[in-house]
Amino acid sequence: MLDTNALVHDILNKLKRRQIEGSKATAKLTAELLRSVISQQRLPSTNQAGALIDAIKAIGEQLVAANPVELAVGNIARRVLHIIREEDLSLTTSVIGGLSLSAISDDENDVEQDDYPVLSAAAVAAAARNALRAPSLQTLLEGVPHSAAVLHSNSSADDSEEKTKSTDKNSRSRKLKHNVIETVNDLIQDIATCHEEIAEQAVEHIHHNEVILTLGSSRTVIEFLCAAKEKKRSFRVFVAEGAPRYEGHILANELISRGLQTTVITDSAVFAMISRVNMVIVGAHAVMANGGVIAPVGLSMVALAAQRHAVPFVVLAGIHKLCPLYPHKPEVLLNELKSPSDLLDFGEFSDCMDSATGIGFPLHVVNPAFDYVPPQLVTLFITDTGGHNPSYMYRLIADYYSADDLVLQRKPIS
Numbered sequence: 001m002l003d004t005n006a007l008v009h010d011i012l013n014k015l016k017r018r019q020i021e022g023s024k025a026t027a028k029l030t031a032e033l034l035r036s037v038i039s040q041q042r043l044p045s046t047n048q049a050g051a052l053i054d055a056i057k058a059i060g061e062q063l064v065a066a067n068p069v070e071l072a073v074g075n076i077a078r079r080v081l082h083i084i085r086e087e088d089l090s091l092t093t094s095v096i097g098g099l100s101l102s103a104i105s106d107d108e109n110d111v112e113q114d115d116y117p118v119l120s121a122a123a124v125a126a127a128a129r130n131a132l133r134a135p136s137l138q139t140l141l142e143g144v145p146h147s148a149a150v151l152h153s154n155s156s157a158d159d160s161e162e163k164t165k166s167t168d169k170n171s172r173s174r175k176l177k178h179n180v181i182e183t184v185n186d187l188i189q190d191i192a193t194c195h196e197e198i199a200e201q202a203v204e205h206i207h208h209n210e211v212i213l214t215l216g217s218s219r220t221v222i223e224f225l226c227a228a229k230e231k232k233r234s235f236r237v238f239v240a241e242g243a244p245r246y247e248g249h250i251l252a253n254e255l256i257s258r259g260l261q262t263t264v265i266t267d268s269a270v271f272a273m274i275s276r277v278n279m280v281i282v283g284a285h286a287v288m289a290n291g292g293v294i295a296p297v298g299l300s301m302v303a304l305a306a307q308r309h310a311v312p313f314v315v316l317a318g319i320h321k322l323c324p325l326y327p328h329k330p331e332v333l334l335n336e337l338k339s340p341s342d343l344l345d346f347g348e349f350s351d352c353m354d355s356a357t358g359i360g361f362p363l364h365v366v367n368p369a370f371d372y373v374p375p376q377l378v379t380l381f382i383t384d385t386g387g388h389n390p391s392y393m394y395r396l397i398a399d400y401y402s403a404d405d406l407v408l409q410r411k412p413i414s
Helices: 004-016 023-040 048-066 071-107 121-132 137-142 146-199 219-230 247-257 267-276 299-308 346-352 390-398
Strands: 210-215 235-240 261-265 279-282 293-296 313-316 370-373 380-383 386-388
Touching: 004 023, 004 048, 023 048, 023 071, 023 146, 048 071, 048 146, 071 146, 146 219, 210 219, 210 267, 210 299, 219 235, 219 247, 219 279, 219 313, 235 247, 235 267, 247 261, 261 267, 267 299, 279 299, 293 299, 299 313, 299 370, 380 390, 386 390
Parallel strands: 210 235, 210 279, 235 261, 279 313, 313 380
Antiparallel strands: 293 370, 380 386
């Protein structure tokens, strides 16, 4: 079994070095890591859920600090915290329900309760057991009064109850970990199959002879379009090239290899071509609580063009991309600056340099990775669970996160 600390350290290094990128990859890796942490976590005799929550929070904060731009990491950490709280609540409710049923069954053999004070379920059960217990043979032979036998029985019952409580605590601890791990397994499975779940809905949204525009290289978009093609839908796809990294070229090659009619256009031609388009379908890096979208750079311009020509702007996003944070603070609405070499070759700078002094004109290159698309520019979200309006996203997010876990502090890594 791998050491948890070594595993956490390895993943932290990969996140900081950008060796793991993309919402799906980081979400799946985070869920698998937290599952390992939970399985190896030793829980105290009391407050097992609190111990698990503290452990997951500590690791979640480190993961978020390692690469804050990958919002899916924080999303999964918060999802796991919510799972722990829900499973603990479920176990507590079942225990209370069992005690209530025991109290009701004991009370059926008693007289009317209105004449007696209300006792707890445990007290009622203990009293019933003592009242029905007959004197032992040893008590009759030794002439010990029945009341003493009852007292002796009470002490034995107390010892038995203590042992039972200890056993119940261990059993409950194992049950909590087992239930949490099972639910995290379901979460990992959902992340792995989110493309298929979203693609199954393609036939409901793509129709014959439509023209669809997309930008960026999204596996979810590819599977969505190909699923419609497999359902005998005939349509054309316009792919914006996505400068400066030209991810649209990768997407276009993939679509052509799978038999879709594809046309590549420049990013600056989006406004010129948008009047011929029936729908814009894009992927997302993250979906914020207000329905806004953090997406590949250039999509804000596409969304504005779509709104200007009344073209539906549809965003495909797995549930793991739903972020419970609002993009009102700089530390939440983050961006990442890519290498200047994507825009200019370093050799071109030599033309601006004075060969004698080595001093040239100041030149700054800014190469952001993401855009923010406000919710008013989004027509529809298609997730694993179906289609949703932007105004509904906050309610959908509330089903997957606990209010106590929305903030994971970004602490410096030692």
